[in-house]
Amino acid sequence: xxxxxxxxxxxxxxxxxxxxxxxxxxxxxxxxxxxxxxxxxxxxxxxxxxxxxxxxxxxxxxxxxxxxxxxxxxxxxxxxxxxxxxxxxxxxxxxxxxxxxxxxxxxxxxxxxxxxxxxxxxxxxxxxxxxxxxxxxxxxxxxxxxxxxxxxxxxxxxxxxxxxxxxxxxxxxxxxxxxxxxxxxxxxxxxxxxxxxxxxxxxxxxxxxxxxxxxxxxxxxxxxxxxxxxx
Amino acid sequence: xxxxxxxxxxxxxxxxxxxxxxxxxxxxxxxxxxxxxxxxxxxxxxxxxxxxxxxxxxxxxxxxxxxxxxxxxxxxxxxxxxxxxxxxxxxxxxxxxxxxxxxxxxxxxxxxxxxxxxxxxxxxxxxxxxxxxxxxxxxxxxxxxxxxxxxxxxxxxxxxxxxxxxxxxxxxxxxxxxxxxxxxxxxxxxxxxxxxxxxxxxxxxxxxxxxxxxxxxxxxxxxxxxxxxxx
Numbered sequence: 355x356x357x358x359x360x361x362x363x364x365x366x367x368x369x370x371x372x373x374x375x376x377x378x379x380x381x382x383x384x385x386x387x388x389x390x391x392x393x394x395x396x397x398x399x400x401x402x403x404x405x406x407x408x409x410x411x412x413x414x415x416x417x418x419x420x421x422x423x424x425x426x427x428x429x430x431x432x433x434x435x436x437x438x439x440x441x442x443x444x445x446x447x448x449x450x451x452x453x454x455x456x457x458x459x460x461x462x463x464x465x466x467x468x469x470x471x472x473x474x475x476x477x478x479x480x481x482x483x484x485x486x487x488x489x490x491x492x493x494x495x496x497x498x499x500x501x502x503x504x505x506x507x508x509x510x511x512x513x514x515x516x517x518x519x520x521x522x523x524x525x526x527x528x529x530x531x532x533x534x535x536x537x538x539x540x541x542x543x544x545x546x547x548x549x550x551x552x553x554x555x556x557x558x559x560x561x562x563x564x565x566x567x568x569x570x571x572x573x574x575x576x577x578x579x580x581x582x583x584x585x
Numbered sequence: 586x587x588x589x590x591x592x593x594x595x596x597x598x599x600x601x602x603x604x605x606x607x608x609x610x611x612x613x614x615x616x617x618x619x620x621x622x623x624x625x626x627x628x629x630x631x632x633x634x635x636x637x638x639x640x641x642x643x644x645x646x647x648x649x650x651x652x653x654x655x656x657x658x659x660x661x662x663x664x665x666x667x668x669x670x671x672x673x674x675x676x677x678x679x680x681x682x683x684x685x686x687x688x689x690x691x692x693x694x695x696x697x698x699x700x701x702x703x704x705x706x707x708x709x710x711x712x713x714x715x716x717x718x719x720x721x722x723x724x725x726x727x728x729x730x731x732x733x734x735x736x737x738x739x740x741x742x743x744x745x746x747x748x749x750x751x752x753x754x755x756x757x758x759x760x761x762x763x764x765x766x767x768x769x770x771x772x773x774x775x776x777x778x779x780x781x782x783x784x785x786x787x788x789x790x791x792x793x794x795x796x797x798x799x800x801x802x803x804x805x806x807x808x809x810x811x812x813x814x815x816x
Contacts (some may be wrong), residue, residue: 368760516804530776530785544787553798554761556775556785567784 356469357440361387365420372430372465374458380437381430381462382407384416385471392424393473395580396466398480399429400489402506406436415480415569422490423577425478428466430458432488439565452512453492459492478576482564483528483535486543487513492550494519501579502570506532506561508539517546521534524549525575526558527568534563589702592618592698592810596651603661605692606685611668612661613638614697615647624656626811627697629690630660631712631720633737635676637667646711646800654808656709661689663719683743685724690723700730707731709807713758713795714766716773718744726780732756732810734803737763737792739770748777755780756806757798759787766792 358384360367366387372379385394397419399412407429416427418535430585433455434443453570459479467474479502481489486507493502502520504529507513528543530537557565591598603610616625628650630643637643638660647658660724664686665674677762690710698705710733712720717738724733725747733751736758738744757775762770775785788796 360671400677456598528785550789552789553789554759556787558781565784 356383360434361418362401363421364388365417367416370465372458372461374461375436375454377433377454377458379430379458379461380407381423381428383466383469386420386424389471390424394424394426394471395473395475395576396426396463397478397480397580398427398462398489399427400459400479400485401429401432401435403484404435407431407437414453415572416570417489417571419576422573423581424467425576425580427470428534429461430462432484452488452516455488456492456495456575463496463498465526474495476580478580480572480576481503482506483561490520491516493522495570501576503527503575505544505562506540506564508515508541508543514543514546517543518548520548522551523575523579524552525572526554527564528553528554529561529563530556530558531563532561534554586591587614594652595619596646596648598647601645601696603692605689606686608664608669608689610661610692611638612646612659612693613738614700615651615658616702617651618654620702625655625657625702626704626706626708626807627657627659627694628677628711628807628811629693629720630658631710631716632660632666634715635666638662639667640667642800646803649800649804650807653804656807656811656814657697657703659693661713663694674773683719683747687723689719690725694727694729707811709733709811710735711803711807714792720749721751724753727811732807734758734806735748737771737772737795738768738773739766739772739774741763745774745777748774749779751779753780753782754806754810755783755784756781756803758795759785760792760794761787761794762794763792 356370359369363496364387366385368383412429419425419427431438456561483506486504490513491497501523503525510583528540587599590600595618597616599614601612643660650658651657662669667730668678710724714737717735721744724730732754734756
């Protein structure tokens with residue numbers, strides 16, 4: 355099911371829902387308003403704890419990928435977040451098994467790549483903090499992920515363990531004065547990432563203070579790694 | 586004294602010598618072959634231990650700054666290095682006081698900015714490893730330095746102490762598997778840099794394996810911080 359929500363400034367935004375296991379997963383798909391014959395590479399956007407699929411930086415990242423690169427972008431609410439709010443699962447805590455979250459992103463990829471104008475090749479994943487913790491098992495398990503921007507995470511041994519299986523190029527972010535995730539844990543997660551092509555960008559500031567240049571860097575990173583990907 | 590050494594591919598390379606204290610300091614100046622009315626921002630390039638003012642990556646960095654940005658670049662031999670080879674001062678060890686090296690870079694800046702076509706405003710400094718250790722006191726002391734790319738250093742308390750006085754924007758590089766400088770020492774030097782606008786780029790690999798993208802990043806960094814500097 356795809357329904358138009360917004361079409362502005364050249365960005366077409368549509369809503370979809372997917373049934374994955376026992377869960378109903380609502381998502382958003384952003385594409386250029388004008389379809390061309392060139393299929394668009396897809397970037398998945400994983401929001402942080404207590405946020406949702408249309409939170410400010412998610413919408414901003416989606417729109418710049420569409421406007422600047424002509425890419426498609428998609429986001430879903432994480433378990434317990436956004437439309438999946440559940441008093442039994444407070445936002446910021448995700449106790450579902452990683453397998454469920456991996457299945458949700460896989461179903462999202464399958465669905466979006468089945469839409470007209472979306473390239474069937476390599477995709478990108480962007481997710482920081484909880485979006486990194488939940489995204490790492492997917493990035494590690496899904497061979498279609500050809501580039502990932504992750505970071506601001508590192509407290510969980512399970513995530514560190516899964517990170518060793520990542521092989522795609524990775525841009526990893528660290529907030530040097532992170533008050534939520536100890537710096538050494540973040541650096542240890544970067545260290546664990548299995549990819550030979552990985553890079554760390556660290557900036558002063560607290561957990562939420564990721565500077566604008568890292569959104570620029572993510573855009574360039576996806577452009578360089580996905581733009582020439584086979585359709 | 587300025588004498589032409591090489592003029593190729595649009596880059597004019599001239600040699601100069603300066604008397605600084607008891608030392609004679611040989612240097613190279615790279616500028617676009619074609620002079621225009623627009624004064625060129627200057628970037629100083631500090632080579633690493635056992636290297637010299639025309640070592641491969643120095644020449645490469647100088648030429649790309651000239652060709653891609655239309656900037657000027659200059660390098661000098663560090664004490665005991667290149668033409669300043671001295672059996673009493675083996676390359677890689679620099680026992681001259683920081684004050685002498687600061688004076689050499691200051692004299693270089695004064696001289697080059699006195700040449701036709703060189704902007705008198707803010708300059709850049711690029712130096713890794715020994716080029717960072719020797720450059721930090723200069724970057725900290727010289728208000729004309731408006732942007733610095735440093736890193737791969739951190740073993741010396743004196744350098745760490747001087748770094749606290751740096752205030753200009755800094756791009757700091759770390760080789761994650763550095764076999765010469767312990768990673769924690771490199772990160773501690775980044776931590777010490779006093780600038781509010783600083784960023785760390787870390788890449789896998791050994792001390793000498795700085796990837797090409799960090800030369801790209803340095804170019805963009807100097808372009809963004811110096812291109813609009815007043816002449």
